Amino acid sequence: MNKGFQLFPDQASTMAGQVDALYFFLIAVSVFFSVLIFFLIYLFAVRYRRRSEEEVPKEIPGLLKLELVWSIIPLLLTMVAFAWGASLYFDGYNPPDNALEIYVVGKQWMWHIQHPTGQREINELHVPMGQPIKLTMTTEDVIHSFYIPAFRMKKDVVPGRYTTMWFEATKPGQYHLFCAEYCGTKHSEMIGKVVVQEPADYQNWLSGGTANESLEVIGEKKFQQFACHTCHVDKPNARGPSLVGVYGKGVRLRDGRSVIVDEAYIRESILDPNAKIAAGYKPVMPTFKGQVSEVGILQITAYIKSLAQDGSN
Numbered sequence: 001m002n003k004g005f006q007l008f009p010d011q012a013s014t015m016a017g018q019v020d021a022l023y024f025f026l027i028a029v030s031v032f033f034s035v036l037i038f039f040l041i042y043l044f045a046v047r048y049r050r051r052s053e054e055e056v057p058k059e060i061p062g063l064l065k066l067e068l069v070w071s072i073i074p075l076l077l078t079m080v081a082f083a084w085g086a087s088l089y090f091d092g093y094n095p096p097d098n099a100l101e102i103y104v105v106g107k108q109w110m111w112h113i114q115h116p117t118g119q120r121e122i123n124e125l126h127v128p129m130g131q132p133i134k135l136t137m138t139t140e141d142v143i144h145s146f147y148i149p150a151f152r153m154k155k156d157v158v159p160g161r162y163t164t165m166w167f168e169a170t171k172p173g174q175y176h177l178f179c180a181e182y183c184g185t186k187h188s189e190m191i192g193k194v195v196v197q198e199p200a201d202y203q204n205w206l207s208g209g210t211a212n213e214s215l216e217v218i219g220e221k222k223f224q225q226f227a228c229h230t231c232h233v234d235k236p237n238a239r240g241p242s243l244v245g246v247y248g249k250g251v252r253l254r255d256g257r258s259v260i261v262d263e264a265y266i267r268e269s270i271l272d273p274n275a276k277i278a279a280g281y282k283p284v285m286p287t288f289k290g291q292v293s294e295v296g297i298l299q300i301t302a303y304i305k306s307l308a309q310d311g312s313n
Helices: 018-048 064-093 200-209 215-225 261-269 293-310
Strands: 100-107 112-114 120-124 123-126 133-139 144-148 153-157 165-166 173-179 190-197 248-253 258-260
Touching: 100 123, 100 144, 100 293, 112 123, 112 293, 120 123, 123 200, 133 144, 133 153, 133 293, 153 165, 153 190, 190 200, 215 293, 261 293
Parallel strands: 100 133, 123 190
Antiparallel strands: 100 112, 112 120, 133 165, 144 153, 144 173, 173 190, 248 258
């Protein structure tokens, strides 16, 4: 792992170089105009100083061209920075379709990480080099912030909702992982590492892990444990809507609205089932708040996602 504080941490992701380029551009523009302004202040103070008590300054007429220059040039520079930053933001906000999805749950004072193949980690994240990684994150208690300096990536993890971030590591090695939001007395101890491996080494790590069940299988067991299958079946007159093939699609509600079935909708339906009731069904589903953890909700969500992919129950 990289040791100590580094002013400019290693660039270890596809986004890091682009973020650094924008950062240095902003620094260069700021330094240039700061030096220019201070130089002109000194120059004008010396050249146009009052040399005697009787001297009366001459009136200087306005110069439209000069005023346009010092208005238009800063405008263009700020628009360049805005467009550049917006482009980076949207690139970082939309993960590629082939991204490997990994779930992260923060809690005082640790990161719980769940791989789709079932492996679990505490304060460590193993990823393959050259593979886009999408992190779906939530927290069980207070606000945390998932921060990997070498990847130039940081995202707040907020109670009661899901946030996502993605990256593609470009260099094998171990990199610092921090919580960048003060989250309590042991905030400074909420640290870990991201282990970037060659694809073959990553597969060896997966095969050598302790997990013997995938995330979907674990989620299916919880689905059965909480008796969700007794209502959410693909049969006529079922008490709940079928979940086969529903993930990522729109669902019509009793009040006429439509929502997309995503992680946030599934979580809300488990914890507050009467918040959004599907059209054609009665509000008979009980709440599972306090009965299932955030990790359990993510496992059930993974199972529902698999129903959308393979179309089987």
